[in-house]
Amino acid sequence: MITLRQLRYLTAIAETRHFGRAAALCHVTQPALSMQIQELEQSLGCHLVERRRNAVDLTADGQEVARRGAAILASVADLEDYARREKPPLVGLLRLGIIPSIAPYLLPRALPSLHERYPHLELRIRETQTASLVEELIRGDLDLIIAALPLDRPELDTLNAFQDRFLVARQARAHRRKSERMDPSALATEHLLLLEEGHCLRDQALSVCGALSPNIQMAFGASSLSTVMHLVANGYGVTLLPEMAADIERTDRVQLIRFADPEPMRMIGLAWRRSSPRRSDAEALAKVLLDARASVSLARPQQKAVQG
Amino acid sequence: MITLRQLRYLTAIAETRHFGRAAALCHVTQPALSMQIQELEQSLGCHLVERRRNAVDLTADGQEVARRGAAILASVADLEDYARREKPPLVGLLRLGIIPSIAPYLLPRALPSLHERYPHLELRIRETQTASLVEELIRGDLDLIIAALPLDRPELDTLNAFQDRFLVARQARAHRRKSERMDPSALATEHLLLLEEGHCLRDQALSVCGALSPNIQMAFGASSLSTVMHLVANGYGVTLLPEMAADIERTDRVQLIRFADPEPMRMIGLAWRRSSPRRSDAEALAKVLLDARASVSLARPQQKAVQG
DNA sequence: CCGGGACGATCAGTTTAACTTATCGTCATG
């Protein structure tokens, strides 16, 4: 079987017309090169090199083989260059999953700058609940997901992007005095409105509030935060609103209040198969997301809530 | 250093998406293939294959490397096909040397059929004396020579093409009775006309005649057989004419006579560097030369000489 | 005519690469 090494040695012969010097070029001893050339001639079944008294020359076949061999070696070098190139992240197809409690608030701000900074990124976005995202990610149908961490799946690697505070959203009423910070226990007497089964935000809200008071009233089943907020505006109860959603979901009829320290929050991050080489993509994407979130959080919910 | 074997294994993975089956395709065991793939990934410095629970997939890089690798392997296969192809003789450049006592008589007949049978032969012809031809052949400036054999150079390989009788050429005179065959000793009283120093034909003539009679008269210096024959026609002496030249050099004023048995003759053949792969060219060329000579020798010099 | 030097081939022995068999660890399945 012919090898790249043999082709390298042959091209060295073509260049030097001398076994000894060709061997030196290849950093091997002359017998090693001689043997490889003989091996090549035998496997190709023809003479490539004509050994004469004072000179060495390639036969017509040898010249053609050397020419083709050089081209092949160049292709191999190109392949190596390609593989070892600086790999810019976020190039080509990226199948990105994102949960519904993040997508409508983060994507409108993140996508424009993402496209601007990574014009060769071909993004395919899938929005669904965490469990489906994780399943599709592990199955290989997605490359990267944006979700609330941790996910606790050993086959996934994750990266924290930013933390997202939970705010209390309640109906704005004139008689209510504006409260700077709210203690979670103050929710105990309220109706807690939640998203339907399967949303991680629902579980997070429950873990924040449920721990406080088992007798809290819960209303189930809204399929989007937007729906929940309409209910809140009309006095059906309160809900936990991610700070990220604040400026979009805010209305005059809703009051957004920060919790007293320690404020409950969720960690938003990225996850990918540990076996896939997506870390650099994740890191680049995390930066973009952080920038997008930063511009949101400038609109301090605390201050705006005062208006409502 | 990346190897063709590694590329083969990677393309097998690309085809099967399965280490075990890829290994079977390559006729090796699975660990062998796994190790080569790891080796390849390490030398390229990037992941090519994503090993997942139930499936194996190529990364984007892996797909590109496999694609390029397949192209490289195809080039290698083409190279092998090229080298192992049936090699038709007499294709491409052939630097052919030929001695002056053959060229004018053989080439006019041989070249047309040579070009007809070997249209891809690019012939470059050099005509000079044997010593120069041999030197240039050994030096690598010629590929093949046509000369009188033997040459007795161990670095050359030779092939006999055909034998060429020596005829006696003497002035045609009315009073001479036509002699069917001439004994070499009959030349003892004649003036022997020879080519100039360096022509092998001169040495051959000398060895034929000189052995007989040291007192034979010799006239030296003609630079072509044609000149010699003019001298013969005008009665300046006799000469030895190669039968091959008979039909071209014959005139009414010259009588051509065959020697009595055993007729002296020279062996016309081909020579090439033993280190060069020109045997098949020589064999093909020898056939063409033999055909060309055959059509000449149909003109029996004995019969024609009778006319003169 | 002889001795020395250059060159590629060859040989023996060693190092390195590649492979095989056996086994492990993980995960999915019945």
Place this chain on the structure above:
DNA sequence: CATGACGATAAGTTAAACTGATCGTCCCGG
């Protein structure tokens, strides 16, 4: 929970490649 599939890993073997020494030939200068 046992089983089977799969790729990784380990240990040991086989095969490839290389080195250093030597050979044989040729050439060249004395």
